[in-house]
Amino acid sequence: MWWKFLYSHRNAILTGTLIIALCALLLGICARLPAPGASDQSDGAQVVDYTILVHQIQNGNVSAVAIQDDNIHALLKNPLQSTKTIASKAGAQSSSDAPIDPASWYHMLTNSDTLLTASQDTTAFDRHTVYIHIPAGGKDLLMTQLESAHVDVNILPTPQPSPLLTVLGRFAPLLLVIVLLLVFFSIRQKQNPLGSMDDRISQIGKSRARRFDRLPEGTTPPTKPQVTSPKLLTGGRSPASAVAKSAAAPVVAIPSVTFADVAGIDEVKSELVEMVQFLREPGKFSRLGAHIPRGALLVGAPGTGKTLLAKAVAGEAQVPFFSMSASEFVEMFVGVGASRVRDLFQQARRVAPCVVFIDELDAVGRKRSMRASGNDERDQTLNQLLVELDGFDARQAVIVMAATNRVDILDKALLRPGRFDRRITVSAPDRVGREAILRVHARQTPLSEDVSLERLARLTTGMTGADLANLVNEAALSAARRDLMAINHDCFEDALARIQLGALRPLVMSESERRIIAVHEGGHALVAHHLPEADRVNRVTILPRGQSLGVTQFSAEMDRYNYSRETLMARIAVGLGGRVAEELTFGPERITTGAENDLQVVTDLARKMVTRWGMSERVGVVFADYQPEESYAMNMRSIDPDAIPSQSRSLVADVRGNLYLNGSQPAQGRYYAQTMASRSSGGVMMNALIDAEVQRILNDGRAMARAILTEHATQLTTLADALIEHEQLDRTQFETIIQG
Ligand SMILES: Nc1ncnc2c1ncn2[C@@H]1O[C@H](COP(=O)(O)OP(=O)(O)OP(=O)(O)O)[C@@H](O)[C@H]1O
Numbered sequence: 001m002w003w004k005f006l007y008s009h010r011n012a013i014l015t016g017t018l019i020i021a022l023c024a025l026l027l028g029i030c031a032r033l034p035a036p037g038a039s040d041q042s043d044g045a046q047v048v049d050y051t052i053l054v055h056q057i058q059n060g061n062v063s064a065v066a067i068q069d070d071n072i073h074a075l076l077k078n079p080l081q082s083t084k085t086i087a088s089k090a091g092a093q094s095s096s097d098a099p100i101d102p103a104s105w106y107h108m109l110t111n112s113d114t115l116l117t118a119s120q121d122t123t124a125f126d127r128h129t130v131y132i133h134i135p136a137g138g139k140d141l142l143m144t145q146l147e148s149a150h151v152d153v154n155i156l157p158t159p160q161p162s163p164l165l166t167v168l169g170r171f172a173p174l175l176l177v178i179v180l181l182l183v184f185f186s187i188r189q190k191q192n193p194l195g196s197m198d199d200r201i202s203q204i205g206k207s208r209a210r211r212f213d214r215l216p217e218g219t220t221p222p223t224k225p226q227v228t229s230p231k232l233l234t235g236g237r238s239p240a241s242a243v244a245k246s247a248a249a250p251v252v253a254i255p256s257v258t259f260a261d262v263a264g265i266d267e268v269k270s271e272l273v274e275m276v277q278f279l280r281e282p283g284k285f286s287r288l289g290a291h292i293p294r295g296a297l298l299v300g301a302p303g304t305g306k307t308l309l310a311k312a313v314a315g316e317a318q319v320p321f322f323s324m325s326a327s328e329f330v331e332m333f334v335g336v337g338a339s340r341v342r343d344l345f346q347q348a349r350r351v352a353p354c355v356v357f358i359d360e361l362d363a364v365g366r367k368r369s370m371r372a373s374g375n376d377e378r379d380q381t382l383n384q385l386l387v388e389l390d391g392f393d394a395r396q397a398v399i400v401m402a403a404t405n406r407v408d409i410l411d412k413a414l415l416r417p418g419r420f421d422r423r424i425t426v427s428a429p430d431r432v433g434r435e436a437i438l439r440v441h442a443r444q445t446p447l448s449e450d451v452s453l454e455r456l457a458r459l460t461t462g463m464t465g466a467d468l469a470n471l472v473n474e475a476a477l478s479a480a481r482r483d484l485m486a487i488n489h490d491c492f493e494d495a496l497a498r499i500q501l502g503a504l505r506p507l508v509m510s511e512s513e514r515r516i517i518a519v520h521e522g523g524h525a526l527v528a529h530h531l532p533e534a535d536r537v538n539r540v541t542i543l544p545r546g547q548s549l550g551v552t553q554f555s556a557e558m559d560r561y562n563y564s565r566e567t568l569m570a571r572i573a574v575g576l577g578g579r580v581a582e583e584l585t586f587g588p589e590r591i592t593t594g595a596e597n598d599l600q601v602v603t604d605l606a607r608k609m610v611t612r613w614g615m616s617e618r619v620g621v622v623f624a625d626y627q628p629e630e631s632y633a634m635n636m637r638s639i640d641p642d643a644i645p646s647q648s649r650s651l652v653a654d655v656r657g658n659l660y661l662n663g664s665q666p667a668q669g670r671y672y673a674q675t676m677a678s679r680s681s682g683g684v685m686m687n688a689l690i691d692a693e694v695q696r697i698l699n700d701g702r703a704m705a706r707a708i709l710t711e712h713a714t715q716l717t718t719l720a721d722a723l724i725e726h727e728q729l730d731r732t733q734f735e736t737i738i739q740g
């Protein structure tokens with residue numbers, strides 16, 4: 001297409017135009033200059049006034065004139081008696097005073113060569129010739145006078161420049177203007193990093209892939225990676241056009257992250273080592289005819305370090321890293337997504353070996369059948385992605401990694417061999433992994449002696465790498481707030497509470513309100529303390545934080561991957577301990593709304609026991625918990641705090657029955673009323689049965705809590721008093737109070 005040609009050759013065109021224009025300008029100026037021989041110079045003739053000439057004509061002293069435009073040379077019969085002439089100065093009057101024949105005069109006038117050579121004639125010519133420049137309006141009068149005096153009038157033609165020069169001369173000013181405009185715009189473009197308007201329009205289809213620059217040693221990566229203009233990444237363009245695009249070009253585009261920065265997921269790392277080797281020495285592999293998996297799908301919950309891993313692969317192999325979120329592919333214009341995908345892979349191929357990372361693959365990769373009807377844009381984008389994945393040949397060392405937390409909703413075409421056939425599951429780290437991750441993130445921070453990362457790892461069950469990174473950062477902030485030189489354990493505890501429960505909320509509460517909260521939290525803690533299956537109490541507080549008025553925090557001695565019915569029942573009893581304590585202390589009439597979240601959590605847990613884990617005798621070993629597929633699509637990082645306006649949001653159950661503090665887990669564990677069973681008539685009965693069994697389990701748990709709190713009623717009172725006094729009790733303080 002012609003405009004594309006123009007665009008890509010604009011520098012040559014610009015320079016060419018400039019040169020042509022300058023030449024034209026010079027030629028034009030030259031053409032404007034009078035030609036030699038026909039100039040308004042007097043050629044050595046006497047320069048006289050107009051009136052003198054008129055006089056000479058009237059006196060009959062003029063025998064011939066030669067007119068060229070407004071210049072007149074006149075041949076005098078007798079020379080003027082004037083000192084002005086060169087000839088008089090030369091003192092050669094006598095020999096040169098003879099009249100000149102008009103024909104030879106005319107010949108001498110038009111041939112300057114003769115004038116220059118024949119000095120004798122020249123003197124005569126000079127003495128007999130006068131020259132005037134006719135003033136404006138004087139020509140007509142002169143002509144009539146010449147006519148009446150019968151003077152021989154010769155009209156000399158105006159010297160004509162060559163036709164080409166005339167044309168160029170005509171257009172010189174126009175060309176000058178064009179050149180100036182071009183120069184002006186090219187300067188503007190250099191100054192404006194966004195480029196011109198049509199540049200920006202042409203950018204719509206360009207992928208917005210990010211390439212990461214190496215960061216200086218010791219700096220932590222910024223949350224938003226540096227975004228560079230994709231044009232600059234191409235490398236194939238001439239340097240001149242790259243400079244015209246923007247002044248700042250990235251120097252190196254290799255991430256500084258290596259496997260040393262990824263902790264706690266060693267088994268995953270080992271799967272990627274082969275890819276790193278391939279990227280380092282692609283030749284070695286292709287020589288042996290080895291087929292290296294092109295695409296790897298990283299599956300895992302948000303914050304488990306999928307992006308970090310992909311970046312580390314590039315960093316280890318010292319190759320460029322392109323990152324793009326699949327949701328960025330999809331825009332409102334049909335076809336834009338597809339062209340972005342094409343562009344991204346084009347860039348990647350150009351700088352291969354490299355790593356391309358596509359985050360949130362499910363945004364485009366969702367099963368085509370599952371979508372709302374006729375989403376052309378998504379389909380086109382997905383198709384383009386498939387085409388690109390197939391389009392690599394064996395020599396192109398481009399590794400494509402994608403991240404998702406829902407493989408089951410991905411289109412099967414994406415998972416076929418040769419595409420994302422290697423699946424790597426990145427799970428939340430275990431206790432040892434958490435400790436390792438904490439160590440990685442605490443590398444740059446001074447820790448005081450009382451900090452035990454091992455202990456912190458125990459307190460952070462269920463937290464992901466991103467959560468732990470955030471924890472270290474929050475602790476450092478807390479230390480800064482307290483003007484400490486190093487981070488101590490209190491800072492970490494503070495940060496943990498802040499992350500899990502929100503910032504401390506200065507609420508002014510009445511004495512009776514504080515007592516209710518103290519009894520409620522005391523109930524949770526005491527039931528946990530007396531149930532060997534329950535987690536240990538780490539901290540009890542009645543300081544309001546975030547949405548909760550009080551918190552009982554637990555710490556697991558070890559990570560559990562499987563839960564017994566016994567453990568789950570203990571959790572339900574602990575969860576109901578708050579409400580039961582209120583009931584026993586203040587009477588059934590004065591129970592409060594503070595137990596809302598507790599009830600939500602335990603109901604959820606009990607329902608899962610019945611519908612998922614086959615833990616109810618009467619319902620039996622069935623799986624009856626079908627959730628609408630779309631509900632998974634919500635990739636929620638945490639529960640919307642406003643959705644749970646309860647006293648203690650400290651307990652949330654996940655799919656496996658894990659109870660989590662607050663919403664560090666996605667809200668997958670919520671109960672969805674729309675079960676498979678409810679769609680049939682038999683399902684109605686099944687639903688009723690499930691509800692009855694859930695009820696029964698909750699009542700069993702309540703009875704457990706009641707038994708414990710009745711038996712240890714005095715401990716509950718002591719604990720509540722201590723809480724009102726100290727507001728916050730850590731593990732040792734709590735155990736001392738119970739024991740003493
Ligand atoms: N295993 C880990 N070791 C060290 N740091 C980690 C680890 N996992 C996560 N992090 C920290 O958490 C941050 C965020 O992780 P990352 O963005 O890779 O998670 P993700 O799984 O891609 O999440 P999302 O799905 O939300 O994009 C990382 O920059 C890193 O600081």
Ligand SMILES: [Zn+2]
Pocket residue numbers: 520524578579594595598647648
């Ligand atoms: Zn509670």
